[in-house]
Amino acid sequence: MALEQLSDVVQRCQALSDDSYTTEDHDVFSVCGRTCIEEGDSVQVLSIVLDEKNQDIVRCMGWNLLPSLIQVLLKKQDSKISPCLAIFRHLLQTCRPKELLIGLLEQLEQDDPDTIAESLHLLLNPLQKVLLCLGSRKASSLGMTLSSVLDQVAKLPLPHTKEQEEDDVFSLCRTCTDLIDFVKPFVHEARQNLLNGGEQNKSTNKTAGEQGGDKEDELRTELLKFSMKTLSHPLLELQLRDPDTLAVSPLRNFATEILNTLRAIGESLPSLVFQPVLKRKQVEGFLEEEVRYPKESLASLAHLVFVHHLAADTFPSVFSSVFCLRCNMEHVFLLLSRTEESRIQKGLELYEKSLVRLEDGSLPSDLLEIKSFLTVPQNLVKVMTMCPQHDLRTRGLKVLQLSIDKFDTEAKYNFFQYMLKTSHHSGVEGYVIKNIKIQIDNALQPGKSNAWFEGPQLLPLLRKVLILPDGPETDLLQYLDRVMESLNLLRYLVIRDKATENQTGIWTELYKIEDTFLKPLRVGVNMSRAHYERELHNTMETKKGKTKEESVLSVSVGKEKLPNMTSKSQIQALHSALHTFDMIESVLVRIQELTEGKENL
Amino acid sequence: LKMADEPTREWSDEQLKSDDLPKKDIIKFIQDNAAHSFLNEQKLLGNIKNVAKTAKKEQLIIAYNQLFESKRFKGTEPIEEVTEQVRTVKIEEKAKDVEVVDEGPPKYFKSVLKKGDKSNFPKKGDNVSCWYTGSLEDGTVFDTNIPTTARKKKQTKPLTFKVGLGRVIRGWDEAILTMSKGETARVEIEPEWAYGRKGLPDSKIPPNAKLIFEVELVAVD
Numbered sequence: 045m046a047l048e049q050l051s052d053v054v055q056r057c058q059a060l061s062d063d064s065y066t067t068e069d070h071d072v073f074s075v076c077g078r079t080c081i082e083e084g085d086s087v088q089v090l091s092i093v094l095d096e097k098n099q100d101i102v103r104c105m106g107w108n109l110l111p112s113l114i115q116v117l118l119k120k121q122d123s124k125i126s127p128c129l130a131i132f133r134h135l136l137q138t139c140r141p142k143e144l145l146i147g148l149l150e151q152l153e154q155d156d157p158d159t160i161a162e163s164l165h166l167l168l169n170p171l172q173k174v175l176l177c178l179g180s181r182k183a184s185s186l187g188m189t190l191s192s193v194l195d196q197v198a199k200l201p202l203p204h205t206k207e208q209e210e211d212d213v214f215s216l217c218r219t220c221t222d223l224i225d226f227v228k229p230f231v232h233e234a235r236q237n238l239l240n241g242g243e244q245n246k247s248t249n250k251t252a253g254e255q256g257g258d259k260e261d262e263l264r265t266e267l268l269k270f271s272m273k274t275l276s277h278p279l280l281e282l283q284l285r286d287p288d289t290l291a292v293s294p295l296r297n298f299a300t301e302i303l304n305t306l307r308a309i310g311e312s313l314p315s316l317v318f319q320p321v322l323k324r325k326q327v328e329g330f331l332e333e334e335v336r337y338p339k340e341s342l343a344s345l346a347h348l349v350f351v352h353h354l355a356a357d358t359f360p361s362v363f364s365s366v367f368c369l370r371c372n373m374e375h376v377f378l379l380l381s382r383t384e385e386s387r388i389q390k391g392l393e394l395y396e397k398s399l400v401r402l403e404d405g406s407l408p409s410d411l412l413e414i415k416s417f418l419t420v421p422q423n424l425v426k427v428m429t430m431c432p433q434h435d436l437r438t439r440g441l442k443v444l445q446l447s448i449d450k451f452d453t454e455a456k457y458n459f460f461q462y463m464l465k466t467s468h469h470s471g472v473e474g475y476v477i478k479n480i481k482i483q484i485d486n487a488l489q490p491g492k493s494n495a496w497f498e499g500p501q502l503l504p505l506l507r508k509v510l511i512l513p514d515g516p517e518t519d520l521l522q523y524l525d526r527v528m529e530s531l532n533l534l535r536y537l538v539i540r541d542k543a544t545e546n547q548t549g550i551w552t553e554l555y556k557i558e559d560t561f562l563k564p565l566r567v568g569v570n571m572s573r574a575h576y577e578r579e580l581h582n583t584m585e586t587k588k589g590k591t592k593e594e595s596v597l598s599v600s601v602g603k604e605k606l607p608n609m610t611s612k613s614q615i616q617a618l619h620s621a622l623h624t625f626d627m628i629e630s631v632l633v634r635i636q637e638l639t640e641g642k643e644n645l
Numbered sequence: 646l647k648m649a650d651e652p653t654r655e656w657s658d659e660q661l662k663s664d665d666l667p668k669k670d671i672i673k674f675i676q677d678n679a680a681h682s683f684l685n686e687q688k689l690l691g692n693i694k695n696v697a698k699t700a701k702k703e704q705l706i707i708a709y710n711q712l713f714e715s716k717r718f719k720g721t722e723p724i725e726e727v728t729e730q731v732r733t734v735k736i737e738e739k740a741k742d743v744e745v746v747d748e749g750p751p752k753y754f755k756s757v758l759k760k761g762d763k764s765n766f767p768k769k770g771d772n773v774s775c776w777y778t779g780s781l782e783d784g785t786v787f788d789t790n791i792p793t794t795a796r797k798k799k800q801t802k803p804l805t806f807k808v809g810l811g812r813v814i815r816g817w818d819e820a821i822l823t824m825s826k827g828e829t830a831r832v833e834i835e836p837e838w839a840y841g842r843k844g845l846p847d848s849k850i851p852p853n854a855k856l857i858f859e860v861e862l863v864a865v866d
Contacts, residue, residue, distance in 0.1 A: 362858075364813055
């Protein structure tokens with residue numbers, strides 16, 4: 045039935061000129077043609093389409109058959125493919141590029157990952173051919189196409205392990221490879237334009253903005269937009285494997301090709317990577333700077349260059365390591381501000397790679413006047429204390445220590461003060477105090493004396509350490525890390541620094557420390573101990589009574605209510621707290637022993 | 646709370662007035678033993694030589710005597726004293742750093758291969774553009790921006806950056822400031838002014854590498 049109608053309308057139109065086809069003619073052709081294809085009559089449709097007499101009709105209306113054709117081709121049922129493929133190819137050669145483009149782009153939109161990957165694999169090459177037919181008008185169409193393609197790529201699941209990349213179950217790797225093949229001719233054209241533009245410049249003395257290359261600029265802009273987008277997704281999400289881990293990696297190739305694309309369109313990788321610090325002039329064009337070079341994309345680029353060493357051969361080896369650090373700090377700040385595991389990991393990697401190039405003790409204190417040198421550690425603290433992934437927390441701490449090691453003594457001094465003031469976390473503060481102890485220990489060694497960790501300069505810092513945040517009411521359990529490290533430091537000082545030498549000034553300070561730190565701490569320990577002993581007593585009494593305790597509140601995770609803490613666990617916790625107070629007290633007593641009688645020398 | 650035993654008078658009045666006792670000895674004694682605020686009031690802070698230039702012997706004798714009368718020795722003053730010291734230490738430390746930086750010979754050596762125009766020398770902060778090739782002492786070329794073919798030369802641009810701001814290795818910053826537009830030079834840079842003890846990890850530049858560059862300065866701002 046449909047086939048007859050199709051033949052009829054085609055025959056009727058053969059006699060007409062193509063501007064007299066009616067809307068009804070179009071509709072009948074479309075509907076019937078599609079039906080024929082879907083019902084399996086594609087051989088007949090093929091012969092209609094190939095018929096010389098029908099070429100005008102095919103040119104005007106043929107593209108309407110695309111949806112059905114592509115559906116068939118995607119289903120990959122062998123019996124139907126061959127004629128459909130032939131129809132498809134003929135249409136691509138015959139129909140108008142603009143209309144083909146619309147038809148093809150529509151078919152890119154699929155829902156499930158398998159079909160998405162298949163449709164991209166099927167359609168990228170035809171799309172490329174169609175776009176190349178658009179001549180100098182191709183730029184905006186290319187842009188539209190790339191945008192749609194990347195929207196589809198974003199729906200594909202990403203491989204997380206090396207094995208997953210090798211298996212490529214969801215075809216992301218194949219898609220990326222197809223994508224690179226797709227953009228190749230356009231990149232080549234942009235590269236040629238750049239070369240020719242350069243020549244024109246020389247011969248006519250025109251400025252870059254005056255080149256007859258508005259269309260060429262559009263092409264470059266679309267390719268730039270595309271590259272920047274891919275840097276964010278999928279590249280920033282993916283874990284690239286280095287050659288010794290995975291010799292052949294389509295994803296690593298993809299990343300490398302994106303960098304090559306940037307170079308081909310005239311972007312300088314150093315300028316992009318160092319952009320946060322360089323003052324870039326406003327580039328003329330129809331995109332704002334921020335939009336043109338999204339910060340996240342630049343951070344991703346920096347990671348590819350400095351961590352994976354992609355395009356290393358073309359990146360100049362003349363920039364100072366401190367300058368690279370300064371620029372990368374901005375990227376690191378951005379990455380560590382996010383919560384996604386992929387971004388945090390890359391932020392830490394980039395930070396680490398930048399620090400490792402520097403010698404210990406080489407960074408001067410004036411770097412701390414740069415905002416990112418303060419905000420990055422703040423982000424690190426967040427990672428160390430709040431990131432759900434244990435590995436990232438551990439790595440964050442490792443990187444923090446690495447960054448401390450690179451500062452010179454004055455910078456360390458100022459950094460420690462800053463961290464004590466701003467980290468608001470007992471564990472971090474304890475860690476910083478441990479570092480202070482190490483620095484004092486260094487300074488006290490013969491020949492290594494410095495003005496910051498001994499003598500009068502040290503006292504302001506010590507005063508910030510040897511203090512109880514809330515006086516005697518300080519919650520000792522909450523602040524345990526900090527309190528213990530402070531006590532350890534004090535004990536260390538009174539042992540290591542002879543009262544007769546007093547290199548650190550601690551002995552002259554002791555009477556004050558007694559008032560501001562030791563006395564309130566003793567009071568606090570006693571109060572806390574009394575409180576917890578009472579709690580323990582009550583809990584044991586209640587347990588003896590064997591009555592079910594009514595808790596004041598309950599905690600639910602998901603939909604499950606957590607069981608109440610058993611009496612046994614409660615008692616364990618209380619014992620643990622009491623043990624902690626004993627620990628604090630033992631150090632207090634020891635300090636007292638060590639300082640008794642020596643204060644009055 | 647006393648820090649140390651009180652200091653004793655080292656000189657009698659006669660000894661003080663005598664020409665045999667140089668000013669700087671008195672100044673040193675007072676600096677070693679007096680509280681910071683006392684020194685400040687008496688204008689006896691700072692480098693002994695400088696103080697000796699400005700202070701008269703009579704003033705010093707008076708100060709010396711006043712010190713023992715008022716007993717304003719080190720360790721007798723409250724917190725402010727320490728803070729003052731802290732401030733003073735900070736300033737001195739900075740000054741010392743600046744001196745250290747100027748000392749020592751330059752850690753690079755430049756030989757001119759082709760003379761420049763000898764009039765356009767870059768200043769700190771100027772944009773400069775260079776073609777360059779970098780090699781190690783053993784001749785390995787680790788980096789160059791000079792394209793191999795004529796065709797590629799059209800699309801390659803020279804390296805452009807702001808000179809003298811620490812954006813490049815120190816050897817480059819220093820050497821280029823001595824070059825004029827059009828000059829080509831061979832610059833040998835000691836590791837301290839290149840990539841030092843660390844080198845460039847994961848690259849051809851090993852630790853403690855001396856780098857040899859051939860640089861052509863093509864443009865200045």
